[in-house]
Amino acid sequence: MSDIITTTGLCKQYGKVLRVKDLDLKVQEGVVYGFLGPNGAGKSTTMKMILGLARPTAGTIAVFGKEVNSRNRLSILKDVGSLIESPSYYGHLTGAENLRIISTLKGVQDKDIDRVLQIVRLENHKEKKVGQYSMGMKQRLGLACALLGNPKLLILDEPTNGLDPAGIQEMRELICSLPQQYGMTVMVSSHLLSEIDQMATNVGIISRGELVFQDSLSTLHEKSRPSIAVRTLNNEAAVKILDEQGVSCRTQDGYLLLSKLADNELAGYISLLFDRHIGVVRIEERRESLEDIFLELTGTAVSL
Numbered sequence: 001m002s003d004i005i006t007t008t009g010l011c012k013q014y015g016k017v018l019r020v021k022d023l024d025l026k027v028q029e030g031v032v033y034g035f036l037g038p039n040g041a042g043k044s045t046t047m048k049m050i051l052g053l054a055r056p057t058a059g060t061i062a063v064f065g066k067e068v069n070s071r072n073r074l075s076i077l078k079d080v081g082s083l084i085e086s087p088s089y090y091g092h093l094t095g096a097e098n099l100r101i102i103s104t105l106k107g108v109q110d111k112d113i114d115r116v117l118q119i120v121r122l123e124n125h126k127e128k129k130v131g132q133y134s135m136g137m138k139q140r141l142g143l144a145c146a147l148l149g150n151p152k153l154l155i156l157d158e159p160t161n162g163l164d165p166a167g168i169q170e171m172r173e174l175i176c177s178l179p180q181q182y183g184m185t186v187m188v189s190s191h192l193l194s195e196i197d198q199m200a201t202n203v204g205i206i207s208r209g210e211l212v213f214q215d216s217l218s219t220l221h222e223k224s225r226p227s228i229a230v231r232t233l234n235n236e237a238a239v240k241i242l243d244e245q246g247v248s249c250r251t252q253d254g255y256l257l258l259s260k261l262a263d264n265e266l267a268g269y270i271s272l273l274f275d276r277h278i279g280v281v282r283i284e285e286r287r288e289s290l291e292d293i294f295l296e297l298t299g300t301a302v303s304l
């Protein structure tokens with residue numbers, strides 16, 4: 001699989017503050033790359049630099065294997081569609097008319113308009129004035145604009161912002177379908193872990209301008225460490241007994257939390273508790289949630 005976006009040591013300074021620090025991103029062909037981070041982490045700034053809308057302070061950006069410079073920028077970005085911030089439209093014109101204006105600017109044939117309207121499921125509303133569109137329809141029209149010309153790469157900055165749950169679901173399904181159905185690579189940003197979890201195959205997590213995780217979503221899930229939660233009738237005494245055995249544990253919500261043990265070891269400690277007349281009433285396996293991992297990586301509680 002080739003790399004569609006590679007950044008090396010990418011930095012952006014605003015005033016005296018470095019807002020994007022030494023970013024080495026790798027977005028491989030055919031993935032949905034979820035670019036996740038708390039508000040103000042530097043996601044939009046990074047995407048704008050990739051799209052040539054902001055000038056990097058340092059570092060390089062390669063798209064489709066070619067390092068982007070002022071001479072080749074336009075020819076490379078011809079194959080990139082984007083949705084950055086809420087797009088504005090002519091409200092007195094229809095969806096199709098708005099798309100016609102963009103397709104002319106992009107040098108794309110008119111017949112592509114019906115194709116993109118179909119992908120975003122707006123074909124039945126194309127003759128309606130955009131001023132009468134719902135927020136979700138406007139956002140889908142934004143995606144349609146990005147899809148004009150059948151780009152190989154889509155860069156979408158928080159495309160579900162401002163949408164209701166049904167709109168979010170629809171946008172998410174659309175984005176997920178793009179690599180398989182149209183062979184596109186998608187980089188999509190969000191501050192919502194649950195959204196990236198449901199949409200992306202690969203994840204880059206940015207915190208205060210720094211990349212703190214980059215790998216497949218499944219690798220992120222593997223980081224969630226299993227632990228054993230035990231509920232007894234006397235947790236205080238149980239902690240002392242386990243402590244004597246060299247087993248460290250902490251109490252949380254009425255449970256003793258032990259790091260994952262082999263089954264025979266755990267069985268040994270449980271029978272020891274029985275021998276010491278401590279009733280064991282629950283034994284459960286738990287996994288650290290993705291939210292906990294996100295918190296560890298970024299030091300910021302995640303919004304769901």
Ligand SMILES: Nc1ncnc2c1ncn2[C@@H]1O[C@H](COP(=O)(O)OP(=O)(O)OP(=O)(O)O)[C@@H](O)[C@H]1O
Binds near residue numbers: 014038044045
């Ligand atoms: N043009 C600018 N001039 C000065 N500071 C800026 C500019 N653009 C962004 N910043 C600052 O850079 C930091 C990163 O902003 P950015 O918009 O990239 O974050 P983000 O991760 O996209 O967050 P959000 O989800 O809130 O949009 C913020 O502290 C922001 O205030």
